Structure formats: structure tokens, C-alpha cells
Amino acid sequence: MNCLRRVSRTTGVAAIAEYWLIGLLILASAGCRQSVTAPQTATAYRIDGSRQAIGADERIQVLVIHYTAEDFAGSLSTLTAEQVSAHYLIPAVTRDNHGMPTALRLVDESRRAWHAGESYWRGRDHLNDTSIGIEIENGGYRRTLTGYRAVPYPPDQIALTIALSRDIIRRYHIAPGNVVGHSDIAWRRKQDPGPLFPWRQLAAAGVGIWPAQQRVSYYLGRRDPKAPVAMGGIIDRLGRYGYDVSMQLPAQLRQKAVAAFQMHFRPGDFRGLPDAETEAILDALLEIDAGQGGAR
Ligand SMILES: [Zn+2]
The missing domain is CATH 1.10.101.10 (PGBD-like superfamily/PGBD)
Incomplete structure (x- = not known):
């Protein structure tokens, strides 16, 4: 790529220098010739999808529920600017300016979000590979005079969680037993979504098992x-x-x-x-x- 430019630069230099340079150029151009490869032409092809295998299933097998243990600004900052993420974030105040309950999609479902970490459920580990992660804005535990208390989930936030989860479960045919909390799949180190997350209510609405x-x-x-x-x-x-x-x-x-x-x-x-x-x-x-x- 630089060969021609180097040739033109050599014009007009002193004869003795030119002698040496020509020698160098011969070596350089020989090197260039060796590194040049013929341009590849892509082979045209088509995919025949008329025969379908029965041995296949969804890549997404598990739905994992989390709480963020932060307020909305902190949750959004952590989940968008750090080495952790989730497909969805459900704010505590769930309505946007148009009055429509709104969940934020931070990672497209076709991509891996980094929410599960070291994890295991029903024979699978590294569940980021096979799961959708929903983070729910919730403070986790609040310090009170009588000790730490879990922070409750507002009903609107749960309603939105149920609606979104039902869609995800339907699209990927997720088994009821595969709707889990982070604390189920990483119990050594995680407590979310905590004891006040209403799993029973979710199961009654078709999300998970009870x-x-x-x-x-x-x-x-x-x-x-x-x-x-x-x-x-x-x-x-x-x-x-x-x-x-x-x-x-x-x-x-x-x-x-x-x-x-x-x-x-x-x-x-x-x-x-x-x-x-x-x-x-x-x-x-x-x-x-x-x-x-x-x-x-
Ligand atoms: Zn979590």
C-alpha cells in the first residue's frame, strides 16, 4: 500500500543516495509483492430452509428477577455504564409522561445481558447465556429502629412486571419452574428480589410456579x-x-x-x-x- 508513494519520494535526491535507495526499493517492492494477495470474491449461495429438524429449542430458557438495591438514577447509571446490565429495568414509578406504564429495555433480548453472574439452575450454569434478566428498582433493605426491613414493591410496579414477564414467557415458552430469583440461582451471594417479592401473586397471574x-x-x-x-x-x-x-x-x-x-x-x-x-x-x-x- 505504501510502495508507490515511496517510489515518488526518491526522485531528485543525490545520485549516491539514489543508488542505495533504489537498492532498498527493490527489496521493499519485493516485500510488497509477496504480501499482496488476490482479492477474494464472495461465493454466491442461498439457504434452503425447506427441511426443519425437530431437535431444537429456545436459547432463552430462564427468566431471572432481580432488585437493584438503588434508586432510579443509581439503578440506571449502574445498569448502563458499568459491567453489569439487564434486559429490562422496571422503575418504582412506572408511568411516563403519556400515562402508559413503561419498562426500560437496556439490552436487546437477542443479546446477552450481564445480570446473573456465576449461577446455576436445573443443570445449567452461566445463566447469562440462556436467560432474560429483569431488574426491578427497589431499595432492597432499609435500616429502621428495629433493624433492617425489606422494602415493599408498589402494586403498579408488580403489575408491570407481570405484564412484561407474561410476554417474555409466552415468546420463549419458558417453563414455570424456570422463572426464578437471583437468590435461587446464586444463593451463596445474592438475596434479590427479597422476601417481599410477591411470587405467589405472580404465579396466580401465570408467571412462575406456586x-x-x-x-x-x-x-x-x-x-x-x-x-x-x-x-x-x-x-x-x-x-x-x-x-x-x-x-x-x-x-x-x-x-x-x-x-x-x-x-x-x-x-x-x-x-x-x-x-x-x-x-x-x-x-x-x-x-x-x-x-x-x-x-x-
Ligand atoms: Zn440480582
Whole structure:
């Protein structure tokens, strides 16, 4: 590319210099000739899509719900200017100037958003690859005189979350058991969307899963809901349901995993103690999964 320009620059220089330069140019042009490659012409082709395989499914398998633990300005700044992101952000005040509830789309659904981090659910890890992430503006925990309290979600914000989630679930055929909180898929380090996120209300609206009280009662039998049960049985059920657990976990981590499950499905008490009600809820959930052919 520079060969011709270098030739013209050599004109008019002293003869002795010209002698050397010509020598150099011969070497340089030889180098140029060696590096020049014939222009590639693209081969014309067409795609024949008339035969379709049955062995395929959606890339998006999981819907992950988060809270931002920041106000709106902070949430937007973090999710747009830092190394974390989500496909959607749902503000606490959900109406824009036209009076229409408005969610912000920060990452196109066709692209990976960086919301899940190290994560696992039902045999898959690195869930950024296979999930849509919704961040909900919520303060997380607020310090009060009597300790830290979870911040409630306004009804309008939940209504918008449900509407958006229903669309996503319908478009990707996401299984009910694959609508999860960040705390379900990364329970070692995450607590969002917290104990006040109304999973039961969402499930009633077709978003996610919630066991029928009748089936929980069936599995509970005559036991006191708070009656202690073996931790091993709870961990085994958590693993079968989809959590990243094993019997090799230290006791403290086993309790933390149980607490994550309880925060989702029994938020009135999520101390992580293995009790009969927790076991019954898990049995009722596993029964739903079995009825759906273990929909994954
Ligand atoms: Zn999160």
C-alpha cells in the first residue's frame, strides 16, 4: 500500500543516495509483492430452509428477577455504564409522561445481558447465556429502629412486571419452574428480589410456579409445620428441584441454601431451618414438575 508513494519520494535526491535507495526499493517492492494477495470474491449461495429438524429449542430458557438495591438514577447509571446490565429495568414509578406504564429495555433480548453472574439452575450454569434478566428498582433493605426491613414493591410496579414477564414467557415458552430469583440461582451471594417479592401473586397471574395449599397440606400430613426434619432430605429435594446444592456443603451453606428456597416459597420464616412445612412445599413443587414431565 505504501510502495508507490515511496517510489515518488526518491526522485531528485543525490545520485549516491539514489543508488542505495533504489537498492532498498527493490527489496521493499519485493516485500510488497509477496504480501499482496488476490482479492477474494464472495461465493454466491442461498439457504434452503425447506427441511426443519425437530431437535431444537429456545436459547432463552430462564427468566431471572432481580432488585437493584438503588434508586432510579443509581439503578440506571449502574445498569448502563458499568459491567453489569439487564434486559429490562422496571422503575418504582412506572408511568411516563403519556400515562402508559413503561419498562426500560437496556439490552436487546437477542443479546446477552450481564445480570446473573456465576449461577446455576436445573443443570445449567452461566445463566447469562440462556436467560432474560429483569431488574426491578427497589431499595432492597432499609435500616429502621428495629433493624433492617425489606422494602415493599408498589402494586403498579408488580403489575408491570407481570405484564412484561407474561410476554417474555409466552415468546420463549419458558417453563414455570424456570422463572426464578437471583437468590435461587446464586444463593451463596445474592438475596434479590427479597422476601417481599410477591411470587405467589405472580404465579396466580401465570408467571412462575406456586404449589397449591391443598397439596402442601397433603404432604405435611398431621405434622406440626415447624417440626424439625432431617437436613439431608431437604438438601436432596432442593437438588432435585433445581438448586445448586450437594450433601458435601458445610452446615452453614446448607442452611443458606434452605433460606434462599424459603425466601421464595415461605417468606414468613426464612431462617434456613429444615422443617416439615419446607419439606412439604418441596414435595408439592416436585409433584408439579413430575406432572409437567419434569419441564426444564
Ligand atoms: Zn440480582
